Amino acid sequence: MLKMNEVSKIYRTDLIETHALSNVNLSIDEGEFIAVTGPSGSGKTTFLNIAGLLERFERGDYYLDGENVANLNDKKLSQLRNEKIGFIFQGFNLISDLSLYDNVEVPLIFRGIKASERKKRIEEALELVGLASRMKHYPAQLSGGQQQRVAIARALAGKPRFLLADEPTGNLDSLMARQVMDLLQEVNQAGTTLIMVTHDNELARRAGRNIQILDGELTDITKSQLTDLAV
């Protein structure tokens, strides 16, 4: 359902060219849980951004559910992002001036879902992450772990096929990290494809498949290789 052929991404500034991704070939099946590891600056975020249609790429083809996204316009890309992909970021990225309820609601409005259906989905999603009782609260009133759970609820309310998480536990202490990880794993077991970038080998071991990026090059690795290469 996700297939990349020879995808490359180059950042050009006045002084240098950075080959953030080189000739990525990858195929991911529905329902997989993939952990992406690799040293800092190796291209993990770039890979996730491209997979999540947040950034364009220079070369190659990328098929999402059989559709080549290389030449789609902004409107179509936004729509695919909204409908098929759920994001979870290291920095949570909640809108601080909106309540938890409203934060979860925003992407549903962009999709044009009816008010009654929105209400049902928001309540279900916040219930799932254990924050239903606090939906009138604002992000600043919550702990980091709770904020990340709201972000997960926001991603899940859209019923995405893919969940993309960029170091979702990077800003959390280990207890909260484990709780968030448990939640993500539950979601994956319920059928959602999960691609997660992480520094944490212990968390990476929970994945069904491990991928490593080194200098923009992507390789499948076994669990035993994790300890040796992680930075």
Added chain:
Amino acid sequence: MAIKHILSLILKQKSIALLIILQIAITVMIVSNTAFISYATLQNWLIPSKLEERQILNVTTRVFDTSTDVPALIEKDIQAIEKVPGVIAASYAGRELVLNSLGPGWTIFKDTQPETDYRVFGYFGLDEKGADVLGLELVEGRKFYASEYIKGDETTKNAGVMMISEELAKSLFGDSSALGQSVYISRQRIAHQVIGVYKGKMLGEGATYSQQPYHSGIVPEVIWGNRQRVNYLVRVEAGVSERVLEDVETALYHTDGRMVDRVEFVGRAKKRLWDGRSTFALTMAGISLIACVVTALGIVALVSFSVSLRKKDHGILRALGASKGQVMWSLIKENTILVFIGLVLGFGLSILLYYFLMHNVRVQSVVEIPLLVGVAIFTWLVSTLAVYVPAKEAAKVSPAQVTKSS
């Protein structure tokens, strides 16, 4: 984004929102009063004089030599004017046509009962040729008989007969004929019998020189009194050149003891009547333009600032699947809410300014709902154009920036 989300965001930036609302309210106040005043001025402009504005001249002169034989002067002047090429006829006029100003005593009644309503009224004394010079068309009755004209110095006599306009006749007597009825001029109720009714002529009907429309009547009187003014009405051929004005002035110029103040088409006199007011309307239009530019720039600056503070939020919206258009649209909606609040406030201020101008500056102005609707649409358009610039910037925020900055 739904309205409630936008409201939440507005409430977090109260001071920016308040500044935008205030700017819009003040602009609306100025622009709507400009519209009111311009509209009232235009309405005045469009009142038909029902005169051949380029075929009738107003001639005003002043006799400063008190020993002048006025009747002889008038006779000589009329002969001289009628010799000018292009002139058809000249007649003595007791008062200036069009520019005649009304005093508080200018009223007409239909009886002598103390409680009767009056009509605001201006009347003109003309000689035998006056009716033709004006091009009067009788609807009912007759013209004056030669024997009815009274001429002379200050006189306590009055002709006792008059012609009134069709509108005045309707206003006083409704559907029944005004012919043979008595009408009473001014508070002294000087009786005149109506012998003719003419089809609306002269600016009188509906003209609002002192903020009040007035009716007109004509009496067969050539009374120069002890006033120094000796005025004429002149009918000229259609399409005559402007030179006729100079020629008439030259014809009168040589008489000693008298000066010629003005020779002009009544169309020019009519224009002058409204000049002052259109100047006011133009001044207001200028202020409006400045207000709109200042507000538009203010909105550009304030919204740019507000957008720069919310750059991260816009990136999040993009990452969550908002298209560029949706991000722009959410900012335009936000602005529309502010415009709406500003409009409500602005309309309140508009009415206050309207009453202030009416009572303190005595301008002519009129509150019209369609004008307010127009101002509302105009304000929204201007502010939306202004928001468009920073909104476009906001939409350029890369959705990837939310993953790069954690």
